[in-house]
Amino acid sequence: MDIAVIGTGYVGLVTGAVFAELGNHVICVDKMPERIAMLKDLKMPFFEPGLREMVERNMEDGRLSFTTDTGEAVKASEIIFIAVGTPPKENGETDLGQVEAAAAEIGKNYNNYKIIVNKSTVPVGTGDLVREIIVRHKPPELDIHVVSNPEFLSEGQAVADALNPDRIVIGAPNQQVAMKLIELYSILEKPMIITSVRSAEMIKYASNAFLATKVSFINSVANLCEKVGADVDEVRRGMGLDDRIGSRFLRAGVGYGGSCFPKDTESLLNVSKAFGAEMQILEGTIAVNRTQPVLFVDKAESVLGTLDGKLIGVLGLSFKPNTDDIREASALHIIALLQERGARVQVYDPMAMDNVRRSGLQASFCEDEYDAAAGADAVMVLTEWNRFRQLNFSRLKRVMAGAHLFDGRNIYDPAVVRRYGLSYHGVGRPSVFADETH
Template sequence: MRNLAVAGTGYVGLSTGTCFADMGNNVTCIDISEEKIAMLQRGEAPIYEPGLNEMIVRNMKAGRLHFTTNYDEALQDAEFVFICVGTPSGVDGEADLQYVRMAAESVAHAMTHSVIVINKSTVPVGTGDWVADIVRRSQPEPIDFAVVSCPEFTREGSALHDFMNPDRVVIGSRSAEAAEKVAQLHLPLRTRIIMTDLRTAEMIKYASNAFLATKISFINEIAVICEKLGADVEEVAEGMGFDRRIGAHFLSAGLGYGGSCFPKDVKALEHMALVHGSHPALLRAVIDINRDMRRWAVYNLREMVGGKLDGKKIGLMGLAFKPNTDDIREAPALEIAHMLRNEGALVSGYDPVAMRNVSRSDPYLRLAEDAYDLADGADALLVCTEWNEFKQLDLPRLHSIMRQPIVVDGRNIYELERMRALGFAYRAVGRSHSDSEGNGV
């Protein structure tokens, strides 16, 4: 059993701390929010992640998982301190490191013995050295420490599985001894461990996220071309995915990426490139295409309801940026809702788990009780999130309660033939709609 402290109880920090506790370590998670810590001490997760609440309660009962707002308490016996705080986008797309700075200063003030500080937040290349300088300057008295970069590669909605079954663990440090100790901590995961320097480890994280975002934008651009040429992007993606050089993952056409990682990380990498004299044309195109997919949705809704959205009742199916999470950061649905309201549409939304977050974030969006309440009297529905709940809906019932049975499928969850047979006017991303308008309008 090792003693760990984890600064930050967001998606990364909470899954990291809870999983390490489940592996048999003694873990104390720290957060400056007294409200969040009070919830966690009651065994209530402040975020939605499948299986997380149960794992928190199990490890609290076993005495391995603790929560506090006090850095002194958390670092009392800690050998490793993980920094897992947010790094939101700044004004120019740069990563805002104010929370990393605060965590590093707090760690420095609370240190009473040598520790290994592990950056798990997604941070710009060079942040590891910057954190080391902050800790060194902020210590009341000199105490040895080392800084290690160990970026996370988990996906919201499957964070626990991804942590326990990683494709690789990346570790970068100026100290070979510290890197080896962090590697030993991860050995129970039985995966490939990549040992490198600080800056390369930080770059691996950004390059990985930027590449995945690029795959999403690539297939979305292909989807728009497929619509023009009468091809089916679903079959195109399947045909591409069998090529081992390409792979099938992240080739699902839709409304684009969102969440806490891809949008800010691509912007941050673009900003880093510009600041250092590079020309990130590909990254700019990735960002532009992603934004265009929101416009694709609005354009198709406008066209299908008769050319004007003013006064039209539009329902958004799904508000979280992806299924199995309540995270609405950079969610396509919320951006689209704003664009639709600007054209005079009456916009409603429904999501299985993200409603509480949406009510705080967008007070102008009417929230429906369920998908059928959303569809009642609607002129059109837009599928924004591919929740399984939406795949299992009673579609004939949906058709019967809509004012106009129009569905724009931004996630390609329905079959063209079935929707046409049921009488829906139906469009999906990258699938020729010349013969799939149905007889709904």
């Protein structure tokens, strides 16, 4: 099939590359000329495992191309995916400006029947809005259908997720239109669920809000564990083995971040209020997530006596492992709090250093984890990169001035950490002090 994908961010670029890999002809569009120039040069605008190789292969085979010219891409395609950003406004509402602009461009270049597929995460009813905008601009005699096909990929494993999704949701106005999407996706041999456009839009928000709630739930349990002397890591293992609960998204830590959970929970809460069916549970989910970084910094302050003048080594800046995305990363909230309370911070992340530099963060940028720990009173691990799981604790202890390890993702065994003369402080678990620090 001839496909256009508007927006070459995490979702658009991965979607475009995967559709090309599956044998389609794909034109990816972005309004940022520098991004398109980079892609034509085979430079990826962000890190995602396996993406560069897939883009290269499909460009070479002539199935994947890049342009800033939306008109050219729209005219050449029978299915057009909208995968532009839907950032939050100040008040938590979703800013649909990019979606509206893309829809207007599609309408102005509409030269024959096409199916428009919304892949961006958008509030219920946006399918109708996209249709209205396109209808306003397109020649009246040409028919059009708008489908909602939300994306569930996770950054850091986006290519694998797009090739191997749990399910494909197709919100279509009628069966015939749904069939076209089924045809496109059938090669993946994955369960497909056909719904109304509005249900599909809701499925995406409800799924993300549920996962975010699961994270905030276990974080609340963690906070209670600390008070009552239980270990949340044992608790989550005991809970997660129950099939009805499941073990994923059940790890306590310093909170969720990224470009999806924070904005999608806010947006769904906003929509629920606007329609008079307020989802109070989301107020709790959001509030717990805002508090987790503060509680973590409070703990460090209490252990160290004060943060004023202390040097903290921070390991991990991206909002999760295997990505360089730092949008709404908990690490950045924690660093801001540490600095507010007078601490100096030296940081290291395997992938996100460039993005953090560009963000304007004032900190010492280090070469590796041991460089970031050098001379530090305490080290905080805030993103569970695999290489941090294999920290050499004796080397860490040797280079540090103090001996406190704050494990913001509960990835270490406290007893092992203690064996190396370091005090261990996790989330929702009892601190274990090394002899010389307690």
